[in-house]
Amino acid sequence: MARRERTTALPRQRPRATRPVARTFFLTTEETLRLLILGGAGLLLAIVLALIGWRWYDQTFRMPEKVILQVGDERFQLRYYADRLFPYAQSVASSGINLGIAEQQLVAILEEEAIVNTIARERGITVTPEEVTQEIASQLGVPAGGAGTAFDNLYRQRLQSLTMSDAHYRRQVEAQLYRKKLKDSILAELGQTTEMVTLRTIITTTEDEAKAALARIQAGEDMGTVAQVTSKDLNSRQKDGIMDPEPPALLPEAVRNAIQDKPAGTDLIGPVQIATGDWWLLRIEKRDPNATPSETQKSQLADREIQRLVSEKRSQLTIRRNLTADDIKWAEEHAN
Numbered sequence: 001m002a003r004r005e006r007t008t009a010l011p012r013q014r015p016r017a018t019r020p021v022a023r024t025f026f027l028t029t030e031e032t033l034r035l036l037i038l039g040g041a042g043l044l045l046a047i048v049l050a051l052i053g054w055r056w057y058d059q060t061f062r063m064p065e066k067v068i069l070q071v072g073d074e075r076f077q078l079r080y081y082a083d084r085l086f087p088y089a090q091s092v093a094s095s096g097i098n099l100g101i102a103e104q105q106l107v108a109i110l111e112e113e114a115i116v117n118t119i120a121r122e123r124g125i126t127v128t129p130e131e132v133t134q135e136i137a138s139q140l141g142v143p144a145g146g147a148g149t150a151f152d153n154l155y156r157q158r159l160q161s162l163t164m165s166d167a168h169y170r171r172q173v174e175a176q177l178y179r180k181k182l183k184d185s186i187l188a189e190l191g192q193t194t195e196m197v198t199l200r201t202i203i204t205t206t207e208d209e210a211k212a213a214l215a216r217i218q219a220g221e222d223m224g225t226v227a228q229v230t231s232k233d234l235n236s237r238q239k240d241g242i243m244d245p246e247p248p249a250l251l252p253e254a255v256r257n258a259i260q261d262k263p264a265g266t267d268l269i270g271p272v273q274i275a276t277g278d279w280w281l282l283r284i285e286k287r288d289p290n291a292t293p294s295e296t297q298k299s300q301l302a303d304r305e306i307q308r309l310v311s312e313k314r315s316q317l318t319i320r321r322n323l324t325a326d327d328i329k330w331a332e333e334h335a336n
Contacts, residue, residue: 063330068323069107071114081106081323082331083168089335103328107321113175115310115317120178123185127177132170135177163335179306186302194301196245196291197259202226202281203233210271210279217268223283232278242285247293250300252280259284 064079088109089102097105137144137151140158145151159169200223204210213230217223224240231237235244248256252274259269262284270281293301 063327064334066322066327068321068327069110069114070318070320071111072118072317072319074114074117076110076114078323078327078331079334080168080171081110081327082334083162083164084110084172085331086335087162087164099332103331107323111319111321112310113179115313116182116306117175117178118317119306119309119313120182123182125178125181125185127174127181129170131177132173135173136170139173183299183302183306186305187298190298190301190305193290193292194247196288196293197248197251197284198245198286198288199243199251199255199259200224200227200241200283200285201233201236201243202231202241203236204230204271204279204281205232205277207271207273207279210281214268214271214281217281223268245286245288245291247297247301249304250297252276255280255282258282263287 064077064082066078067075068078068081069076085103085106088106089099092102092105133144136155140151140154142150142154159166162169164172202210202213202223204213209230213226216226222240224242227237227241229237231241233243236242248259251259254272254274258272259282262269264284264287266283268281268283271279272282273279
């Protein structure tokens with residue numbers, strides 16, 4: 001019987017089921033640097049665009065609409081101040097006033113306009129849009145009219161030359177009309193007559209000169225003769241120191257106070273120093289309680305009364321100024 005050979009059948013190892021392994025990506029240093037550069041550039045671009053957007057918003061909306069002056073309920077925006085700056089700076093340039101001073105003066109002018117408007121309204125004075133149009137036409141020297149008329153053409157030219165908007169120009173003219181109507185009202189109240197005084201004066205630059213003139217008069221010299229050679233006022237010294245009759249309200253404050261309640265006579269008054277620094281030596285020659293002032297004097301009296309009313313009303317109103325160096329710079333650029 002044949003021998004069967006044994007075979008050793010070793011069990012084979014079954015292949016194990018493998019799970020899918022997630023693929024991992026690794027960036028090289030160069031790729032990482034490129035992404036960082038792109039991200040940084042994008043961020044920088046976003047910042048630049050944000051700054052440009054803010055600058056545009058700031059210059060176009062926020063700054064022009066900023067309230068730089070408030071007088072009671074009336075507000076003045078930077079845009080209006082800028083529109084008024086160019087023509088005002090032009091009007092005072094011939095007087096030697098530089099732009100920096102003009103910029104501050106304009107704020108004071110706007111403040112006074114608002115106060116005058118308030119006083120006028122409290123007195124029942126009104127200004128209508130039609131009156132503003134008529135006043136503009138009067139200033140242009142043509143009848144008011146619509147599109148295509150001489151008024152329309154000249155008015156457009158006026159706005160262009162002043163670099164001012166229609167609304168802002170009309171607001172300026174409205175303020176002029178309020179002041180004009182208030183002045184007319186005060187003139188009506190003043191009447192046709194008022195007190196007038198006639199003074200004989202010697203006006204000098206220094207106190208020593210005034211005292212020297214006083215000593216000569218006290219020593220017996222005629223005041224008129226001394227005035228002819230000593231007084232610096234050319235008009236009065238040609239008339240022995242006699243000045244034109246004036247309402248006391250139009251005299252310098254120090255002089256007005258010095259002659260208050262004093263009758264005409266021979267008494268010498270002074271020397272009195274006035275606000276300009278000059279020294280006055282004076283005598284009251286005549287007081288007339290019912291004199292007729294000139295039209296110029298009437299106008300000056302009305303203007304002085306307006307200033308008194310403005311000073312009184314200013315203390316009663318809430319006034320806020322908020323004009324910064326940046327605001328002025330924006331206004332200059334806009335005006336140019």
